[in-house]
Amino acid sequence: MQQGMQQGEVAVLHRLLQTKFGEKFTDAYRQRIDKADIDTLLDWSEQVLIAQSIDEIFH
Numbered sequence: 001m002q003q004g005m006q007q008g009e010v011a012v013l014h015r016l017l018q019t020k021f022g023e024k025f026t027d028a029y030r031q032r033i034d035k036a037d038i039d040t041l042l043d044w045s046e047q048v049l050i051a052q053s054i055d056e057i058f059h
Contacts, residue, residue, distance in 0.1 A: 021054045025043040
């Protein structure tokens, strides 16, 4: 169950970042997301709502 939630969160976060930041959402960011735990993924997802740049999310 936890793994399914994590995979879903990864997919949503990828889509949000691609939509908001386009080309600035690089493979390096994708790899960080793919390796992150669920709590980190949830934190990053919240940051997407208020961040002005992709670097603000992954600082």
